[in-house]
Amino acid sequence: MNKFKILVSLLLWQGAVYAQNSTSILLKNATIIDGEANVKPRIGSVLIENGLVKSVSYTPLKGVKSQTKVIDCTGKFITPGLMDSHVHLGTADLTDLKKAHATTDSIMGNLLVHGITTVRDMAGNAPFLAACKKKVQEGKVSGPDIYYAAQFAGPGYFAMMGNGRKGEVDLGTTSWYRAIKSKADVKPAIADAKNAGVTGIKIYASLSKELIREITNEAHKQGLLAWAHGAIFPSKPMDVAQSNVNSMSHANDLVFQQIKGDTIEIGAAWAQLYKGLKLDTNVRDQMLLEMKKRGTFLDPTVFHAENNKMANAALITRRANQLGVKIVAGTDWIFPSKNESIPLLNEMKLLAGKCGLSNLEVIEAATLNGALVTGLNDRGVVRAGKRADLLILNVDPLKSLDTFDKPAFVIKQGRIL
Template sequence: MNKLKLLMSLLLWQAALYAQNPNRILLKNATIIDGDSKVKPRVGSVLIENGLLKSIVYSPLKSLGTEAKVIDCTGKFITPGLMDSHVHLGTGDLKDLKAAHLLTDSIMGNLLVHGITTVRDMAGNSPFLAESKSRVQKGEVAGPEIFYAAQFAGPGYFRMMGNGRDAGVDLGNTAWYRAISSKADVKPAIADAKKAGVTGIKIYADLSKELIAEITHEAHQQGLMAWAHGAIFPSKPMDVAQSNVNSMSHANDLVFQQIKGDTIEIGAAWAQLYKGLKLDDHVRDQMLLEMKKRGTFLDPTVFHAENNKMSNAALITRRANELGLKIVTGTDWIYPTKNESVPLLDEMKLLQNKCGLSPLQVIEAATINGALVTGLKDRGLLRVGKRADLLILNADPLKSLDAFDQPAVVIKQGKIVASLTEL
């Protein structure tokens, strides 16, 4: 039975599995990898109760108090559930919603069996994403928890898009795709986006540095995150960093800071890049240190860049890690619908092999950093009181990240939602 079919069957007989006590699971004698790269892995036991981490014990257990489902994890490894911090689940063909949901449901099932328990969706159709999120939360569909963004850009960007893929459609006049012309547009647009259920505003294109700063400030005022591309043409990367956004996506975009002038024209900038624009180390470090000073996360999307022959992304990310910036694992890539390996693992391997992150730092990027960049404080670490989203691995991920390709067990909010073996 493949993992997706096994996942579906697990959801059906899950209640029988927890006949002893449906709200308590004890994971005994595993090597615990906390999620914080500064914490040394240790052998211990984890008690899950009512969807949370009730206790973590690094010495022999004396008593549980009441019965629990016990899983012997001797020789196995426990990590927090993984997070892809840059996906797009609501940007496909949505004309037939039933078909679109069937496709997305399959993708989400594959995400979950590969240990991805949370995703940050970086802009798509909000009603579609809200429905997908709700169905997952109700247990109607197996998948990760979804947090999503509204995309803000200048009117010129949406006119360009309207003349192409979606000719005749005003793409800038919805709560989730919003054209911003002036500061007066910002406050009501963010209020509309918040009503649509977004967690953050994705600041995308065709915006001045003044509008970027205004959007960021107002998003924070209304309790939302502000996420941006590295370059918001015609604004330069330094303009984006100095606006205090929470994250900047696509490390390759930071190279555009070294183009002369106060603004950059998108066509000319990319033409220079494809002609072999050489990375200026001094400008790069100025840019990265500004981000570090402001606590801006880097969402480098190295796998995306490597597939598009953008070698600067790995070089910039390596230096970002050396300087101590917080890095997250985002793919911005197509996910398979069947039982196939996922691009998040490719991103993780590149962060280790080309960007110099240690395996513990890669795991941190894929767990607690992903949570924090999304504004989540309830997950991403194996600590008492945190949400019980975690993985049991058969092999040591510190020796090979391939251990994440097939988690032995996936636990989401305290429930076993996928398992390679009968427990």
């Protein structure tokens, strides 16, 4: 590390120490990467007050309060805090709650150290997730903000899963894991899920297209989002998209649209895939254009797919981006509890390297789009009035996404960590 870098690091450290109890911080002379891909990065300054971005200025600021702590970020880069749009923090063995919380607390701390300030949890034990969320909100543990889902599926799915898991009550009977048999089940089930604190309903498996549509419509009526797998089985991906869900997870699932018939049987479909089902590009494009028309986000989980030898995920995601489908960065992968590299970085690098997204588009997928798919309008960009969830980076992320592995500083709700 040269003398200039040492000096900058010391200045940042000094500013960070003094800023801990300050409600006003000025991050001066950084290259600001807004979070929206079509906004050109520029050198400017970010003023933080009371946990929010007070202003973003691209000209010298005047009238800065004397009590404002100024951090010279010359040569640094500021982005919004990252968001992993597909995690599972509440699916571990909960027999020993104390142990489960200790492990999850460590995972959450590692998420935050690596710049992940918000997560969308795609279904787990709601009381456990609510407790984790509360601990973070109250400052008892360090971690990202958590927004979680209830998982709805047909009774056949829960029967297949053995109607229970160690450490939990029977699956399919709780507000967060609910078996849906008919339309009559939907309204009260969604009300129960809402009371459990969920942000969205995860539409998972063994549901007809009529029930998918009913769940989606009722979720929206009750102020919740509808997040679905790409294929619900026996329902096909086009059935899911035409139900107006807010997002579809797993790009690889979209290949099942090309299987003949009005419905698909899960075992036969996966058997075809592993025998080498060739991607029909015409069917793929029809599917993606439907998603674009309806504003449906794609949660491709490319890292997950690559680890399971599903090459179609990257091909579909590349085409989705070309056609203008909005993409989010989610992993559906296990996060380490120690201070180790995170799978979200792998996902981001694959979005760039295999799926053709520019680094600005990757950053948008991991910031702004993650916020939008979760219904959050208060974060995801570096703009006045938004939450001050920010990263200060040493290296230009437009040249190397690896810089996200070790942010110089993480700022969450105006507090430098």
